[in-house]
Amino acid sequence: MIFDFHCHYSPEFFRYRDYRMDLDALIAEMDRHGVARAVLGPAGEYAAYATDQGNAFVRDAARRFPSRFVAFASINPWARAAGIEALRRAHNEHGAVGLILHPILQGFEANDPLVFPLVEAALKLDLVIYVTGGAPYLAMPYKIADLAGRYPEGRFVMGHAGWDFHFDVPYCLEACPNLWAETSKNGLANLEALSRRFGAARLLFGSDYPFSSYEGELEKIRLLPGLDDAGREAIFSVNARRLLRLEDTA
């Protein structure tokens, strides 16, 4: 079974260019590649500022395909109290089990005190917190580790395994046992260094769809050297299900 920890859906959005997505096509793409389930978050402007609408798109997708999607909510921390209220709604009324923070699109530093009240609200709701990682300067790994380190009771995921800041990522995972690394976009050599250092337990397969492809991202994990079948299974689904406490899903 394959569980995708980082997939996007918004019907139309902008990210350098216009994108159109079709939910049935996404399901077909997942089927084609044997992806059973995906964490879904909004994209483009719906991840940046129009998050209420973006979260509603994700809610509707998860309602239509409850066995295929797990809803995460995007909230811009600059919305402050209203954002916290929106997060509560997303969880209580829409069933979102995670919070996505996107420092680059949302314009804040990952460890800015601005984000603390939102993170604290998310932890009260027992949500997993995914932080898109790897862009200088806002989302560098040490900043995400600084945030995760403040809340050792929380569960944090560093998106893209810190991308090109791979020198820093092992130190961040070492310092923060409550931090996981999601694999999309990052290269084989960097991911291999992490899996050799920490075993497979700290890595979560993600596709970054539609910005990356299932074909490439799955192939990458299948090719990752030094892993046995159990390790690959852990990255592909066991770690994600455990992190999200979805032990019921086969």
Add this chain to the structure above:
Amino acid sequence: MIVDAHVHLMTDTTGWYAYKKSAGGSDARAWDESATVRLLDESGIDRCWLFTLAGLYGFNDWRSANDQVTEAARLHPDRFVPFCTAFPNQDPEGAAAEIRRCVGAGSKGVKFHPWLQSFPANSAYLYPALEVCAQHKLPVLFHTGTPPYSQPFQVMEQARRFPTVPFVIGHFGKIMALDAIRSAELCSNVWLETSGAQVADLQYAIERIGADRILFGTDLPIGGAASAKWNMAKIRSAVKDEGQRAAIFGGNAERLIL
């Protein structure tokens, strides 16, 4: 025909090799020219542009590192297209002289790594070296994506000053892919090399500039054959047109080498 526009000869004298050893990984070993040829075979790559890695570090003898690369290409002329490097910040005229010497020995292009070699890519002290490239129509590939020294727009600055020299933005600008694509859009003598590109970056680039100035690259031996396969999968995902694929996988790179 698959041509890889970004491969290093990674010997045991490189800083990167020492880092890889400390970080762990199946690629953390010395890759001499025979091991590199075997790696190309395993990866399904016919030919590559070959750069030094040891020679990008100022503490190594970079002139003899250039000789290693031309020697590797002499032993395997159908597999390696040799590129040389030089340190313009030590001696701008000396760098130009070294490139001239390497052209005499068979070098077909120049590789700069502003981050490792410690200079901003837009520096004026690169001019004498780039004059030599203009005279010999040598393509120049820059590592990019690691500010402040290796920004795509810094490379574009040089491309505007030397309009007859083909400039290749290595790694597609990595996290700075938008600037890399914009540079290619603004300057017709700017090419983009795909190691470090994401599927969405490739799709966007083809929309903006077409496929004729995009070069397949892997950064081997880093990541080994698995990484090569992943880099190929990205191209296949992003590019559905067979003609465009063939151009990116080799046609474009072959066109650049005189």
